[in-house]
Amino acid sequence: MEKAVKADCRNMEEKKKKEGGNESLMGTLPIPLLIIKTSIPLIISLLVNNLYNLVDSIFVSRVNEDALTGISLAAPLQMIMISLGCGLAVGLNALVSKAMGEKKQDEVKKAASAAIVMAFGAYLINAVVCLLIAVPYFRWQAGGNEAIARYGIAYIRICMLFSFGQMIQWVFDRLLIATGKSTLFLATLGTASLVNLILDPILIFGYFGLPAMGTAGAAIATVTGQLAGGLLGIYLNIKRNKEIPIHFTIHISKKHVVNILKVGIPTAIMQGIMSVMGIFINTILYQFSSTVVAIYGILLKVQNIAQICVQGMNNSLIPIIAYNYGAKKEKRIHETIRCAFIYAVIIMAVVLVILELIPDKILLLFDASEQMLQFGIPAVRIMSLSFFVSSIGIIFAAIFQGFGNGNYSMYLAFMRQVILLIPILLAGAFMNNLTVIWFGFVIAEALAIPFGLLLYRKIKKTVFVTAG
Template identity: 45%
Template sequence: MEEVQQENKMGVMPINRLLITMSLPMVISMLVQALYNVVDSMFVAMIGEDALTAVSLAFPIQSLMIAVSTGTGVGINALLSRSLGEKNFKEANRAANNGVFLGILSYLAFALFGIFFSRIFFETQTNDAQIIQYGTEYLMICTIFSLGIFMQITFERLMQSTGRTIYNMITQGTGAVINIVLDPILIFGLLGFPKMGVAGAAAATVIGQTVSMLMSFYFNEKKNVEIKLRVREFRPNAKTIRNIYAVGFPSIIMQSISSVMTFGVNKILLMFSSTAVSVFGVYFKLQSFIFMPIFGLNNGMVPIVAYNYGARNKKRIMDTVKLSTILAVGIMLVGVFIFEVFPEQLLKLFNASEQMMQIGVPALRIISLSFVFAGVSITVVSVFQALGNGIYSLIISIVRQLVIILPVAYLFAKMIGLDAVWFAFPISEIASILMALLMFRHMYRQKLADL
């Protein structure tokens, strides 16, 4: 107990070293995750462009699962870190146990969706029988066996809240490596395994997630001394759940909007060809190499900001925000350079046809213009979440991905053509960064100025 009562490193370690210590394991693990995403699609592309299109059309549902799990995790993280900053260990344990309960409920909802609505989801988007068949097989496996992803993220957020992110790097990295190794084995039937095709890619994904879940649970039990998960003592607590979702629900909605945006953009692109959908799917896989480090950085930043807000230390909060923004912009500038200079090489990783190259090269170059603006916006939005202002994040996301991007993309598609659709992305990011900075100034005056 004496060890627990000592000041957590988030309140005393120099900010530069603390942010790197907290974020670097997450950045590395997320880069490994991004590598898995790309490798997964590369193997699927070897089956054929229809298979790649099917997986791309399934992406909004996979994104929605991640939105629910990570959004809930944001709420758990903010409440838990704030409770630890206030030395309220009873509330911290209550937040952890209720977070696990919410993760299980979320899994059950998506499993039911997978059983009853997978085929219907694809039939609403395309009439191509092959794409529908591929997509239904893939999505059913990813949803019915999704307990791994929900509980993995929940357990990793508990570790993150207490500053033990090194274990998250181990669990995520191990799961991703298992996924990468199993992809060719299960897709193409190597080493005596049956040839499963697209279903093999889904199976490799859920096996990797399940291994990560088991490892995360083990590390929480053995290494996370500040939190105790006790099934026998668990009781759903309405107040704690409300507090988790006060921050987490806007985050869920915010990230779910990304799924709606992806679904909408896919529908717009299908006005031109299924190849355009494949290009958009490839873009999402590639941009994860740029965006995942930003998310890892912000995952390290959120508990630092939340902890020091609970401890009423304004200087440490602002130093963390400034450093995070500088690092985010630097990462995004690297991303812009790669997408502008090497689009052909990136697309060739996915066996791109001549038509896919014609659509994809301008698409990657145009969309990448939005990266730097997105880096700042994502950082500011994470600060809102850490300080309990999740509603600000929600407003920014709605404006950026529903109010702006879909109408602009649709109008450009109708009035100009396919190449113009991609300009909707930088236009929406410019609008969102202006709104984010205005809201941050307002929030600073309300919550931070008088600390």
Template identity: 40%
Template structure:
């Protein structure tokens, strides 16, 4: 089986190989994107305040997801390595300690929810005495945000366990099963959203709380399914309650050695969104709503590119190990063209029908006025982002992930936030959206510098080995 896989990575036509490895990830990510959009569409039917509140809570949700996914990366790395070395005891400890870390992470956010949710929401909405200057009702936004955020934090165990159990499936190569779990959770969420929000089929009408409960229910179902799939198909791992309640410091240290950098890298987006929400609040709450809505819609184009990225990394890594420079070049050439093509489609959609996209979210006249120009300005950077994302796969495939972290920091914090703040000083909201293409151009410059450095180093190493 291993030989077949190796032959496929080294001999199958590159285009066919990339497509076959990327499509499952793309489908899984597109389902997640669909859930995010559908969830927001239902929430928008409640009110613009409810939609704004969900967008304001997003950085906190993303922080929890970052902790869960980053820890999962650490578990994945240690477990896969231990299985490869035939150290089955360490592999089992990685799995069982990973479950413990998921429970402890949830406990931390449950405790913090009583202290951080309200000030977190208040810091992104109008200050006392500024309510009348706002186009939406800040008090209602706060109320919806606190309700939604508190439920998501208090009942986050399903999300943490789902991420952990899915990573265990991925660690042993069962990516299809992991995808099935993820898709099931998203579908359950989509089904429950209208039922719990609007009180259909005899259910109570819960409003914004219903959206939060639907999310939580989807995560719980997905976590249970992922656990069952691990028990039934993941014979390499043996779960033990005794090992789960007996933390191994050495194993946990090795998990977080890989996991903490991943957590930090994934958390950058939370910091960026939080800071941008504060800047946009200086104009109006509707500006925040537009940004949150843009973020949901753009995922339909970014997620497939991330899927391509995920599919290309093992191909690049394998051929790097095999010293096959031509296949590396062919992989990069094809993935760049494919990713740019997808993003060009995204740019065209955003430029041609921004009003139709916003109308899906029951956009008010004010939201349309702000949103149409915002979507058109921001979408200019999509093709540039595609190049940065694909070239960034080289850093991960060639074990140079520090460069990926630097590029992410430059794009989302070092350039974008200062640029948005400086442009906001003009008092013209339309100019603030130009911070996105400005940041992406800066990111492209940094990416190209690092890419050239890494490729020169790799080429030199290959030439030395071959000579």
């Protein structure tokens, strides 16, 4: 009897140590250090990921400008994939982190199982959307230019019909992030990026006896890299992420599907808005020239690189806030938010100065013609201001998502990217003035900040009360 009691005591102590080990990362590590510790691997991963997307465009620009325009026009359709995967990932991340903060291990397991099945559903949606709209979309957006349409269709068909690797990666990477194992996430995304970087020139230009496949080669390299990263993510979660037991089953909990969708759907809608806006913006820019459309595609790539540090921090903030919300640690939540805004402003101020100094060198990476340099240099300089201001909205979105309130993120995105932006873009198109259009992005982001503050104050009066 005495031995049994001692054994129970030892088991309890071991359990406490395990909980304490997890707690030490999200619940007790000083917030400034915690943000840096969890953000750096994510930033490195995003850097590698976005660099291979950037390299995709650089390689494709060497094919010709029509090919670059084709993949630029593909961006809105790619946003559909991102909207489904990102919505699922954000919902899963918030739900799992909160459950871990509350020490509800069974909830963690059920949420992970639900997300795996939902990822397969997201892939099927991607495939159906591609089969239905890819060809008519490019016939419309290419403005009758058959070469641009051909390049774009070849690229997007492969990316969407073989997007199951990307969906796998979204889910299993987020499970690693939710437990603070960002270095393992670095391994999965790094693997995906490396595979893509190696295959890109081989498949695009046809080395080692392979045929030159152009934009189709870039797409094959991308989906192969995604699949490699996704498979490694599954392995690392099973072997190295024991806090989240992986259970493959089609018998999933309706409650957990609903809870993931509760946070994820607003995020997906938010990303979907960006897809629609991408189509709208490309339509407006095409009236100037296809070169301007290509420039906008380059600007999107530059923005992804410019905001990597803020986006990496954004990804780390969601589980930090969700965990401490579940653990009811209000002071740590407030400190997380304060540090995030300070870091974002400092980082983006440095990025702004750099972009203002080297716009021509950025464009020359894409084999820019004289016409592209003429239109592109002022565009980079003006849009770099937009990148700086939009970082505030990115942090607000992470705060709202961390509390499981995806609706607020959606409202803010709709204000930033639709309500305030559309009238200015239409005015610029009416005046046939590209400068007005580029400045429209800056003005819309700046005017949306007070709305973000309003939502933040509202959440302080509700969610923070329950977190205290």
